[in-house]
Every structure is written in C-alpha cells, then in structure tokens.
Amino acid sequence: MTVRRRSIVLLSGGMDSAVTAAVAMKESSPAFLHVSYGQRTGSKELACFRALARHYGIEETLECDISSLVAIGGSSLIDRSMPVRTDGIEEGTVPDSYVPFRNAHLVAIAASWAERTGAGAIYTGAVEEDSSGYPDCRESFFRAMEKAIRTGTVRGADMEIRTPLIHMSKTEIVRLGIDLKVPFRLTWSCYQDDEIACGICDSCRLRLIAFRNNNLRDPIPYDPNSGERGGRP
Amino acid sequence: MTVRRRSIVLLSGGMDSAVTAAVAMKESSPAFLHVSYGQRTGSKELACFRALARHYGIEETLECDISSLVAIGGSSLIDRSMPVRTDGIEEGTVPDSYVPFRNAHLVAIAASWAERTGAGAIYTGAVEEDSSGYPDCRESFFRAMEKAIRTGTVRGADMEIRTPLIHMSKTEIVRLGIDLKVPFRLTWSCYQDDEIACGICDSCRLRLIAFRNNNLRDPIPYDPNSGERGGRP
Numbered sequence: 001m002t003v004r005r006r007s008i009v010l011l012s013g014g015m016d017s018a019v020t021a022a023v024a025m026k027e028s029s030p031a032f033l034h035v036s037y038g039q040r041t042g043s044k045e046l047a048c049f050r051a052l053a054r055h056y057g058i059e060e061t062l063e064c065d066i067s068s069l070v071a072i073g074g075s076s077l078i079d080r081s082m083p084v085r086t087d088g089i090e091e092g093t094v095p096d097s098y099v100p101f102r103n104a105h106l107v108a109i110a111a112s113w114a115e116r117t118g119a120g121a122i123y124t125g126a127v128e129e130d131s132s133g134y135p136d137c138r139e140s141f142f143r144a145m146e147k148a149i150r151t152g153t154v155r156g157a158d159m160e161i162r163t164p165l166i167h168m169s170k171t172e173i174v175r176l177g178i179d180l181k182v183p184f185r186l187t188w189s190c191y192q193d194d195e196i197a198c199g200i201c202d203s204c205r206l207r208l209i210a211f212r213n214n215n216l217r218d219p220i221p222y223d224p225n226s227g228e229r230g231g232r233p
Numbered sequence: 234m235t236v237r238r239r240s241i242v243l244l245s246g247g248m249d250s251a252v253t254a255a256v257a258m259k260e261s262s263p264a265f266l267h268v269s270y271g272q273r274t275g276s277k278e279l280a281c282f283r284a285l286a287r288h289y290g291i292e293e294t295l296e297c298d299i300s301s302l303v304a305i306g307g308s309s310l311i312d313r314s315m316p317v318r319t320d321g322i323e324e325g326t327v328p329d330s331y332v333p334f335r336n337a338h339l340v341a342i343a344a345s346w347a348e349r350t351g352a353g354a355i356y357t358g359a360v361e362e363d364s365s366g367y368p369d370c371r372e373s374f375f376r377a378m379e380k381a382i383r384t385g386t387v388r389g390a391d392m393e394i395r396t397p398l399i400h401m402s403k404t405e406i407v408r409l410g411i412d413l414k415v416p417f418r419l420t421w422s423c424y425q426d427d428e429i430a431c432g433i434c435d436s437c438r439l440r441l442i443a444f445r446n447n448n449l450r451d452p453i454p455y456d457p458n459s460g461e462r463g464g465r466p
Contacts, residue, residue: 104337148337148374
C-alpha cells in the first residue's frame with residue numbers, strides 16, 4: 001500500500017473548486033482550506049465548504065478570513081456599494097468583480113499551511129479561458145507562484161500547484177464533476193444572492209450554460225424571474 | 234520636471250526596511266505599508282512605522298494585520314510559548330523565528346494595493362546572505378513573486394520588486410543608512426522586548442555588530458546586562 005501525498009485544496013464552495021476537490025481526492029490525501037475575503041455570498045460559500053468537507057469525510061480543515069486585506073482593492077464582489085453586473089462579460093476586459101491579486105493571497109495561505117503540515121501539492125479550481133478573465137487565473141501566474149513557493153519555503157522544494165481545470169470549459173468541468181459524482185447540490189456560484197441563485201450574474205450564467213450543454217438540470221434553486229427553474233431549495 | 238513613479242515600501246519599522254525607505258525616497262514617490270503578523274514586538278514596530286512615515290512626510294500609508302493567517306505556521310516570533318533563541322544562528326539551518334512564507338503574504342498585500350493605486354514598484358528590505366537565513370529572503374523568491382505579479386494583475390505588467398539591500402551585509406546597510414541620513418533612533422530590531430532592546434537575540438546581535446563595524450553607537454536603548462550601552466531611551 002502506498003502512502004498518498006498530502007495535499008491542500010483551496011475550496012471556495014463553488015462548482016469549480018468542488019470538482020477540483022474530487023480530483024484531489026483521487027490523487028492525494030487532501031486537507032480543505034477555505035478563505036473568506038468579504039464576498040457578498042460568503043456565508044453561503046462557507047456553508048458549502050463545510051458541507052463538502054463532511055461529504056468527503058475530511059477531518060483536517062482550515063477557515064481563514066482575509067476580508068480586511070482584500071478590501072484595499074475595490075471589487076463589486078466585496079464592495080456592496082458597487083452593483084454586480086448582469087449584462088455579461090465584455091470580450092478583452094476585466095470585470096469589476098475582480099479582486100486584485102486574490103489568488104496570490106489564497107495560494108500564499110495554502111503554502112504557509114503546507115509548510116507546516118508537510119503537504120506536497122496545492123489544488124486550485126482556477127479556470128483560465130472559459131471564466132471571467134481574471135489575470136490571476138492564468139496558468140502562467142500559478143507557475144510563477146509555484147516557483148515562488150519552491151524558492152521561498154524550507155520544505156516546498158517539490159511543491160506542485162495543481163490546476164486540473166485550468167484549460168477546461170465550464171461544460172467540460174460539469175461533465176467531469178458528474179463523472180466524479182460531485183454533489184453539485186452542495187455548491188454555490190451566484191455572486192449576488194445566497195438563498196436563491198439570481199441566474200443572471202456572470203457566475204450564474206456560466207454555470208447554467210454548462211449544465212444546459214450537458215443536458216442536465218442544475219440542482220440548486222434559481223430565481224424563477226431569471227427563466228431558470230433549477231432544483232428544489 | 235519628471236513625475237516620479239509611485240511605489241510602495243514594505244516598512245516593518247526595523248533597520249533594514251528604514252534604509253530601504255530612504256532608498257525609495259530617492260528613487261520614487263512612495264507610499265508606506267506596514268503589516269502586522271502577531272510579532273511579539275509588534276506595537277513597537279508599528280510605532281516606529283508611524284514615526285518613520287511622519288519623518289519622511291508620507292501621507293499615503295496602510296496598516297494591515299494578518300496575524301490570524303500567519304499563526305497557522307508556528308514561529309517563535311509569533312508564538313509566545315516558544316523561547317526566542319539567543320545562542321546565535323547555526324550555519325545551514327533555518328531559525329525557529331521563521332514565519333512560513335511570510336514575505337509572500339507581504340508582497341501579495343503590496344501588489345493588491347499597487348494594483349488599486351497604480352504603483353509601479355514594491356520595495357522590500359529583505360537581505361539574503363547576511364541575515365537569519367529565511368528562504369523567503371532569497372532574491373530568486375522575489376524574482377518569482379515579481380513574475381507572479383506581472384502575470385497575475387491587470388496593471389502590474391511592468392511591476393518591479395526592488396530589493397536594494399538583498400546582497401548587502403548588515404555593516405554595509407548601516408553605512409548606507411548613515412549616508413542617507415536614516416533616523417535609526419526611530420527603528421526597532423529586537424525580537425524580544427519593545428522597551429529596551431535585549432542585545433542578545435539574533436536580530437540585536439546582527440544589528441549591534443553592524444554598528445560596531447562602522448565605529449558607531451546604535452542610538453536605541455539596550456539592556457545593560459547584555460554588555461551594550463546603546464543610546465538613551
């Protein structure tokens with residue numbers, strides 16, 4: 001019997017990170033890490049994180065809060081005075097839901113925890129192409145952070161940042177999640193509401209198209225005004 | 234008249250970062266950033282940060298607290314149950330004052346702030362050779378983080394992480410500080426005490442040797458039991 005490598009999964013509670021967690025379960029022995037950065041839908045995401053940790057039987061979990069930090073950036077995801085856009089993403093622009101350099105903070109926390117616990121891999125569900133166009137979701141960014149960990153820690157010389165979804169489309173992610181039996185009912189993607197998904201923010205739109213392309217109904221509840229039915233609350 | 238590039242100086246309030254701030258004042262138009270991570274001598278460092286900002290007439294300052302994060306690492310600098318070592322640094326080892334991947338958190342905060350304010354350079358007073366041997370003080374680490382910022386932000390494509398002291402000895406740093414008229418009386422380096430520097434922790438020892446090599450008396454007060462006199466409190 002081989003001993004599985006310890007890993008850390010950055011798990012927001014959204015669809016992508018839940019699928020990533022399922023991949024990490026296959027490949028390693030993961031601990032789950034949740035980072036709050038003042039998201040509007042933060043309490044819902046945290047509830048999903050906990051439910052997913054229970055679902056996968058993960059004992060080692062860590063919940064961090066960096067809302068005081070990332071607030072220096074200014075983003076519609078954390079600043080309640082800015083509206084969440086529902087008119088789609090313009091090609092070649094960065095949406096105002098962008099939290100400056102967010103994934104660097106997340107990876108740095110994971111790396112500090114990995115340094116203490118001896119984990120050899122960090123999993124993130126970042127998606128480069130078929131996402132909102134955030135610069136800190138690029139593969140080149142994660143490779144640079146990996147190098148920073150390898151040079152900047154004592155035990156991280158072989159650290160890998162695993163980005164299994166980075167070049168997938170949202171449709172492929174849902175398909176992979178179905179294959180891996182991801183409990184999508186325990187995930188949340190809406191930027192706007194934490195009870196009934198709005199169905200019209202960028203994140204809802206990308207998610208709904210992905211389920212539709214797989215001829216599936218998303219099991220979470222949607223605002224009927226959006227034209228989506230979704231599953232039961 | 235040329236408009237000076239905006240920059241961000243990571244300023245702990247210690248000797249190295251104060252000299253770095255003086256370099257940044259010559260080269261750019263800086264804002265000062267202080268990050269608390271639960272240091273034993275944190276309130277003294279913060280007081281030095283504020284005094285240095287006043288000294289240099291810096292209006293744009295930011296004070297952040299990430300003690301809840303870095304505490305996941307375990308270090309004698311933040312864990313009061315661990316003794317601060319006073320028996321010198323063993324060659325080839327990393328001392329237990331090491332806070333795992335600390336500089337990654339600091340640089341990430343600076344980069345988020347730079348992204349919002351349009352600063353083009355981040356200054357850090359990290360020292361690679363003549364310091365405590367922390368892996369996140371290596372130049373290769375900062376070059377990797379620079380690449381992470383260039384790939385992971387919208388406005389940071391030309392971002393520079395300036396490390397003017399990285400290959401200097403502590404003796405050279407004090408000499409440079411004297412040349413640049415750094416107010417060393419407003420700086421603090423002791424790991425152990427925030428009223429009278431102990432004179433025997435790693436940080437005090439390195440600092441005192443540097444002043445001695447420059448035939449100067451360090452203007453801050455030292456515990457007379459350490460054999461050092463220092464300046465007046």
